[in-house]
Amino acid sequence: MTVAVAPEVRAAQRRIVSTINASGRLNADGLALWREVNCGEWKATAADISRDLDLLQVPHTIVTAFRFPLATSYSKAMREGEEVRILRRDLAHLVPWMPSMERTVADIPEDAPHWDFSVFQPRADGMVIAKLALSAEWPAWSKKQARAARLVCAECDYDLREFKDETRMPFDVRLPERPKARRLVCGQCCNDGVDEMERLAALAGKPS
Ligand SMILES: [Zn+2]
Incomplete structure (x- = not known):
């Protein structure tokens, strides 16, 4: 059975696949996409990514997450961001949109690090x-x-x-x-x- 996919869903799929390829990080707990706060001018914000994942019906959460300060930065403070996280068991929901994900998940090493x-x-x-x-x-x-x-x-x-x-x-x-x-x-x-x-x-x- 072929299901017609709405154009806005196809567009969300294209954006999500390229975002994951560009900045997805996979570890033992699942997939994470980090965005510095106020990055919206340059790329999709965590909220944009979340909206697309909702369209694709992929369960996910957004957490506050910090990265190390840049060496060039004046401030020594950690960089605040938001991270969109998809639990490992929910990655199956991505596979219809991104078939390569099946292989990627199967290849997560047993000793892969966790989020926490x-x-x-x-x-x-x-x-x-x-x-x-x-x-x-x-x-x-x-x-x-x-x-x-x-x-x-x-x-x-x-x-x-x-x-x-x-x-x-x-x-x-x-x-x-x-x-x-x-x-x-x-x-x-x-x-x-x-x-x-x-x-x-x-x-x-x-x-x-
Ligand atoms: Zn010590």
């Missing part, structure tokens, strides 16, 4: 796990870019994206004078956050 970058956050009342709002491409950044994004240990420069050495997991240990600025340190450089937890507990006036 989780860190331990020492608090006065214990350790919590926090997720950083990073663009899905963080595993592919160079060490220099990871350093600009402050994903290396602030003390010893260890690349915290490894997640292989249990003694060097990322902990968010902030400087007392800058309690609002995230500062990642490896487990070896901060005694697995225990010292910081005790310091915060003492500050809060609780017995540790």
